[in-house]
Amino acid sequence: MKIVCIGGGPAGLYLALLMKKLDARHEIVVVERNRPYDTFGWGVVFSDATMDNMRQWDRETADEIQEAFNHWDDIELRFKGRTIRSGGHGFVGIGRKKLLNILQARCEQLGVELVFETEVDSDEDYPDADLIIASDGIFSKIRGKYADTFQPDIVTRPNRYIWLGTNKLYDAFTFDFRKTEHGWFQAHIYKFDEKTTTFIVECPEHVWLAHGLDKADQQQSIAFCEKLFDEGNLEGAKLMTNARHLRGAAWLNFQRVVCGQWWLKNAHGSHVVLMGDAVHTAHFAIGSGTKLAIEDAIELTRQFQLLGDDAAHIPEVLAAYQEARRIETLRLQNAAWNAMEWFEVCGERYCDQFEPEQLMYSMLTRSQRISHENLRLRDKEWLEGYERWFAERARAPAPAGRATPPMFTPWTVRGLTLKNRVVVSPMAQYSAVDGTVGDYHLVHLGARAQGGAGLVFAEMTCVSAEGRITPGCPGLYKPEHTAGFKRIADWIHEHTDARFGIQIGHAGAKASTRRAWDGIDQPLPEGNWPLISASPQQYLEGVSQVSRAMTREDMDAVKAQFVASARAADEAGADWLELHCAHGYLLSSFISPLTNQRTDEYGGPLANRLRYPLEVFEAVRAVWPQHKPMSVRISAHDWVEGGITPADAVEVARAFKAAGADMIDVSSGQVSKREKPVYGRMFQTPFADRIRQEAGIPTIAVGAISEADHVNSILAAGRADLCAVARPHLANPAWTLTEAAKIGYIGVQWPRQYRTAKQQMESNFAREKAAQAAAVAASAIHQPAAPAGGALHEPAVAAGSV
Structure with a gap:
């Protein structure tokens, strides 16, 4: 084949040498705008996994790169006059x-x-080429020329950064946060050779503008940064720039690039494929731009090796290459996006509120790829010191030996103290009889109360027969309903130290449907009842019943039903009450613009749409005992254009906080069938995090939280105050006790009747962990030496190339 690589960065060069190794007969040329052996930029970082991959494909290159590497193990935070260091990275x-x-x-x-x-x-310009590699960078001309085919999604991020260097050397990857009269700046600092260090300074756009840096030239910007980071850091050392890569601009905005299509056939019959920053970018906060470029080259070569390295196989190879790289690239870009967003908001969201210890933890785990237990593997001493710090502030008892993990610290709100931070989510069971909970619910909720959680919620409990989702949903609108819940509350209080919560709601336009196993969201085959909501609505287009808009009389009647149900929940002995304002149910239908098209004072702007849900909340809070907590569940994102956004959710939370809510239970979606959520582990936690910091109210995180590691990471980073766990509790009523044993925490109390099983479970997990460690150690003996650390030491935080 005749191969032309446009752009002599890591992607083009590495692809060229790998394909030449694969078959020396290939004619390969790399075309670069710069002079020979002359390039720009400061330092880049690699992970051990990338180096292992390179070693397999071209040992000569890998060995030479390894010899030139600088290795360091620590991350250092400088913040509010303190320096904190963590190792093992x-x-x-x-x-x-x-x-x-x-x-x-x-x-x-x-x-x-x-x-x-x-x-x-x-x-x-190369009409006779069989294959053209467009590795011409983030401003790719080739990508721009064929934008209709490549479908680039380019997002310009709000923060400003300047990429500098210094001859001062640092022995750790250093992050330095400085507050000015206009806001926060942060520096990302790391040594990359024996005499030079990368020094990236970043700040939000409004801070940059307030300091007049938009009018500063390059030298004035450098002087500003030298002064800002002089005391306790540079101490007289100078900053340098290599301006050619800046295209005349001292401060840049990062551009996130994602392409829908990676290759095409041009008018001359040549196949053109994007590679490196031309097809995808990863923010320097996670340092994977070079990693992605190198691994693009490896994968494309692999596909030629597998499918045939000649011109006839190019379309097949490029299709396989795109499919193979897309998932891994998106995974890493998502992690980079999380890290990038953290730095974009850390000043306003975390820096003023957090102490240095918690900011360090939050920063280390910002990408959500580094978890609580992974930090224990990296630096056990530092993590256990942080656990003790967290536990002291939570007033957790200090057992002998290991510090209390965050999930097992107590939480107090109003007159109630939960023994730990784990909540059993409200989960529909569709097993009530005419609204009455019975033996099934006693066993179901009682078992989970025995299973170690601090708070156990019954499923959404409806305030009227017409407010039920299905005929199998429980209610609190008859005396027998109250008696049924009182039986459960009394049993939980007598036999466990868990607390019992009831969530009250009205299904609105999503009512009068079949039980989930008979056809979720499908209308009843017979016996349907009329539906009401904020506006006329049909949840499943062409299938569901159509609701009618509520009148003022309807609003008064439903508000009275909520008040009566709240009184009944108190009479039943519930310790906690939650108002359901999420998932497209009645109160949610007022909040979301997707379901509220009213033209009166209850429609239009968000403040109007919140008017009725707040009326209901205030009426319920007035009759709910003052010493008992009350939370509100909201949908923080409708996942539909034109619906509720996370920014709206902050305003919703602020309104309920002002009305007297103690916590916001932060969920999302289920408002419209047009939703397109982005799933993943802990995928809704960022919404809880944002509301907690910006609205200043405690939050409950929900959504794909499935192990102790998730819970501890969320709580320790200050992203939420409680974690609600749903499906894992369905699979294992004793999920909380089981997870304690898995992480080796023996300080949790078991029911007296079950204590003989506690030691056995803990011993079983300890043996499994020891066997896994032995297997890893045995495997390492037979593996080639890694350039730094081991497989567990993939960089948690790093800066790379743009």
């Missing part, structure tokens, strides 16, 4: 110029033609 860094020089020399050694000082404007 295993970074390896190299100068970008050194890396490219190594790749250039290897290309020449293998017979790849390198053409320098040549600007390529079009792929059509």
Whole structure:
């Protein structure tokens, strides 16, 4: 094949040398705008996994890169006059110029033609090429030319950053946060060779503007940064710039690039494929731009090796390449997005509120790829010190030996103290008889109360027969309903130390449907009742009943039903009450613009749409005992254009806080069938985090929280105050006790009747953990040495190339 690589960055150079190794007969040329052995930029970082991959494909290059690496193990935070350091993170860094020089020399050694000082404007400059690699960077001309085919989604982020360097050397990956009269700046600092350090300064747009940096030239910007970070950091050392890559701008906005299509066939019959930053970017907060570029080259070569490295196989190879890389790339971009967003909001969201200890934990876990137990593997001493710090502030008892994990610290609100931070979510069981809970619910809820959770919620309990989702849903509108719940509350209080919560709601336009196993959201085959909601609505288009808009008389009647149900919940002995204002049910239908098209004072702006839900909340709070907590469940994101957004959710939370809510239970979705949620572990936690910090109210995190590691990570980072766990509790009523044993925490109390099983479970998990550790150790003996650390030491936080 005749292969042309447009752009001599890591992607183009590494692909060229790998394909030349695969078959020396390939004619390969790399065209680069810069001079020979001359490039820009400061340092890049690699993970051990990437280096292992490179070693398998070209050991000569990998060995030379490894020799040039600088390794460091620690991350250091400088914040509010304090310095905190955590180890075990295993970074390896190299100068970008050194890396490219190594790749250039290897290309020449293998017979790849390198053409320098040549600007390529079009792929059509090479009409006889079989394959054109468009590795021409984030501002790719090739991508721009074929934008309709490549479908680039380019998002310009709000923060400003300037990429500098210094000759001062640092022995840790250092993050330095500085507050000015206009807001916060942060520096990302890491050494990449024996005499040079990368020094990236970042801040929000409004802070940048307030300091007049939009009017500053490059030298004025450097002088500003030198002064800002001088005391306790630079201490007289100078900052440097390499301006050619800045295209004349001192401060940049990061651009996130995602492409829907990665390759095409041009008018001359050449196949063009995007690679590296031309097809995807990862923010420097996680440092994976170079990693992605190198692994693009490896995967494309692998596909040629598997499917045939000749021109006839190019379409098949490129299709397989795109499919293979898309998932891994999106996974890493999502982690980078989380890390990027953390730095974009850390000043306003965390820096003023958090103490240094918690900011350090939050920063280390910001990408959601590094978890609580992973931090224990990296630096056990630091993590256990942080657990003790967290437990002291939660006034947790201090047992001998191991510190109390965050999930097992108590939580007090009003007159109620929960023994731990685990909540059994309200989960519909569709097993009530005419609204009355019976033996099934006693066993179901009683078992989960015995299973170790601090708070156990019954499923959404309806305030009227017409407010039920299905005929199998429980209610609190008859005396026998109250008696049924009192039986359960009394049993939980007598036999466990858990607390019991009831969530009250009205299904609105989603009422009068079948039990889930008979057809979720499908209308009843017979016996349907009339539906009401904020506006006329049909939840399933062409299938569901159509609700009618509530009148003022309807509103008064339903509000009275909520008040009566709240009184009944108190009479039944519930310790906690939650008002359901989420998931498209009645009160939610007023809040979301997707379901509220009213033209009166209850429609239009968010403040109007909140009017009726707040009326109901205030009426319920007035009769609910003052010493008992009350929370509100909301949908923080409708996942539909034009619906509720996370920014709206902050305003919703502020309104309920002002009305007297103690906590916001933060869920999302289920308002419209047009929703397109983005799922993943802990996928709704960022909404709880944002509401907690910006609205200043405690939150409950929900959604794909399935192990102790998730709960501890969320709580320790200050992203929520409680964690609600649903499906894992369905699968295992003793989920909380089981997870304690899994992480080796023996300080949790079991029911007296079950204590003989406690030690056995703890011993079983301890043996499993020891066996896994032995297997990993045995495997490591037979593996080639990694450049830094081991498989567990993939960088948690790093800066890379843009």
